[in-house]
Amino acid sequence: MIKKGGKLEVSLNELKQLTTSISNTHNLNTLEKDKIDEQKNKITPNITPQKECKNPLELIKTINNNKSRASGNVNNIEEDYEKKELEELIENEKRSNTIKYEIKEKMEYITENLDRIKEAISSKETEEKLKKIEKLISEESLYMAQFSSERAQISDDIKSIIKNFYEHDLREQFVNTSQFLKKHEKCMSTTYTKEEIDNILSETKRELDKIASLQCEHFRNIKKIRRRIK
Numbered sequence: 001m002i003k004k005g006g007k008l009e010v011s012l013n014e015l016k017q018l019t020t021s022i023s024n025t026h027n028l029n030t031l032e033k034d035k036i037d038e039q040k041n042k043i044t045p046n047i048t049p050q051k052e053c054k055n056p057l058e059l060i061k062t063i064n065n066n067k068s069r070a071s072g073n074v075n076n077i078e079e080d081y082e083k084k085e086l087e088e089l090i091e092n093e094k095r096s097n098t099i100k101y102e103i104k105e106k107m108e109y110i111t112e113n114l115d116r117i118k119e120a121i122s123s124k125e126t127e128e129k130l131k132k133i134e135k136l137i138s139e140e141s142l143y144m145a146q147f148s149s150e151r152a153q154i155s156d157d158i159k160s161i162i163k164n165f166y167e168h169d170l171r172e173q174f175v176n177t178s179q180f181l182k183k184h185e186k187c188m189s190t191t192y193t194k195e196e197i198d199n200i201l202s203e204t205k206r207e208l209d210k211i212a213s214l215q216c217e218h219f220r221n222i223k224k225i226r227r228r229i230k
Helices: 002-041 049-121 125-139 139-166 172-184 194-213 216-227
Strands: none
Touching: 049 172, 049 194, 172 194
16 A cells, blocks of 8 residues: 555655646746737837837847747746646556466466366366276176275266266356467557556456356366276
């Protein structure tokens, strides 16, 4: 919170400086205009022909001088705005990079658990392993009781895990999450607006919550069980 407060204070100070600069420029332009008006008011009807020629020339000279100053003041305003815009671009880029690394970290977690989901839904491979066990049991009658017991235990373990998995409709989740990762695979090298990067972060958090709700840690049991039947 202190860090955010410090950034806010810096931004407010920059805004005050910009406002002061614009206000000062406006005052200078107003002052130049007043000088021109003053020169105009000095021209009176009761003057000699010589002075009558001199006053307009002085007025033109004054106008040109003040016009140049006013133009310079306008340029100063433009430079102030350009400087402010550049600072905002730099700040937005820093913020975007910070969010990108947060997204990258969350996507790595999602990818890791997506592999576990894939392992869980490959039930055909599991069925093939069970068939091999059954064949082994029939060929090795001497150890039939031992194999039968192990086979039953393995079968129960796998069925329990798979039943729990399919209650979550893992196939659909696997497809959706894979599409999400594919869509944003170039996130780190892509330039986004503030709104776009915020939307991607929100989308990533939602996807992570879905994966986390599956409690993918126990998906590892599938691999352990398969090792027992190889």
